[in-house]
Amino acid sequence: MAGVIAARRRKQRVFRWAVLVVLGVFFLLPLAAMLEFSTRNSETWPLLVNWPKLSDTYPDLAEGIVSSLEQAALTAILMLVLLVPTTIWVRLRLPKLRRFVEFLCLLPLTIPAIVLVVGLAPVYAWVTYFLGGSSLTLVFAYTILVLPYAYRAIDAGLSAIDVKTVAEAARSLGAGWTTVIVRVVLPNIRSAVLSAAFLTVALVLGEFTIASLLNRTNLQVSIELLGKSSATMSVAVSLAALLLAFVLLMLLSLAGGSKKEQK
């Protein structure tokens, strides 16, 4: 009997390792290939970390990087300003609307980006008319695009505390609504807000379809453009962007983990 169990256990271990290796190869092989390809030209990586020289050599790429970083930051801010007070308010005062708000926030997930662009094009004709054709105007579309992920993150954070009771306790102690949100609710959903922001940044840095189809510039658009003239550089930048996204997601899981430790 003991032999059978040991054999089964060994089989399971082998299976586990097999899965891990297959998946590892599946994910890591392309990355390794990218690394190998981008290091064929020994000047690629040193150039990538030398910002002044990079922006001289590839001005389009530099513009794309700056636009994407600005878009990511602005989208995160706009998303938080819109979503945090709304979700808190819905929970406190309009619980009946919660399903509706959730549906509304998850809607962008069900609409393919290409369809979204068809709808956005006429809207952006007006945006261009009023605000000009700057790539930063993409922030509005991106805010909608990140809603499903950000909403999930913030909603999960709010579910972890008894918002209603805590808010009522603060009110009875003399706190106005602003104080309730800023000093009582926000500190308790800090890690949820952080994850929402990280997800937003990761998503915006990886966005291509909308920017490309609306003729705006961002990191991915400039990488694609670069691919036509300098393949190694474009692959190196792609890899760097991927690694940055990994780091962000890692920070995100760390932020979530530290909260669990506290409990």
Added chain:
Amino acid sequence: MSGVAVHLEGLRRTFGSVHALDNLDLEIAAGELIALLGPSGCGKTTALRVLAGLEDADAGRVLVGGKDVTALPANRRDMGMVFQAYSLFPHLTAVENVEFGLKLRGRRKVPGRAAEMLELVGLSSHGSRYPHQMSGGQQQRVALARALAIEPAVLLLDEPLSALDAKVRVQLREEIKRIQTEVGTTTLFVTHDQEEALAVADRVGVMKAGRLEQLAPPADVYQQPASAFVADFVGLSNRLPGIVSGPIISVLGTELPLVTPAAAGSATALVRPEAVHVTPDPEGGASVLTSSFLGSTSRVTVTVGETLVVAQVASSLLPSLTPGTPVRVTLQPVPVALDLSLS
């Protein structure tokens, strides 16, 4: 510190078709502790939340110290509140929780006052702990300290003990009584636990369907219930058939005075188990059906003819009252209420 009188006037509140408050009037004297008691859905919590400003009344006024506060939002009403659910701010330590209200009011000597309040609730050594590091009872103590720290005009306790286990509950309710007496804050205590209400309150208000059925000192509510509902809700009662004539009702051969006069004829009297005496007697005409040991007292069920009577007896008598023992049942001539729901 002396308390402030509170007056609820003609409060009405409906949720859909339910009258949570149906023209409720309640006066709380300065420094008094009133317990609102009633089954769930009777409107007691709504009454407290309207007083706190967390719920709006459809009609009626709330007066605190003679001042109309009906239109004031909760954060400007000057009330300390302890909730049924744990309500401490999870990201703040015990002492920071207590300081929260003080800082909002821009008080000086905040740390001193907070330490003093924690000492009042017996937790001076737990100031630096976070809520999740404390037991439920300790959290509710800190919540009480936090509510009292701001020296509120009125203290509101919304079933603060119902989430705690039995022993802590009894301990903490005595402590609440002690602290309330010491501080002298006018207090409204909402509970569905009759024992709790009777133990802590200066007066108990029994509520039913958004109205006060009776508002009286605990002993009166228990001994002279104003209605069958009160008699039934507060304490246990036997429902015994009897004949009313004038101000008395004749039950099991004993004449008992009535709490409120009633029309002559047959009726059902509500008789407390401790008003029933059971003595072994071969000629008594009754017999023991079951008996259960409850500690210092015991409960015996007796059949008299076709009627079941529950009696409370000293546990020392239990060995002589085994099931089947012939006994005599006598009733103590204390005032009783009639159960009008059956007649």
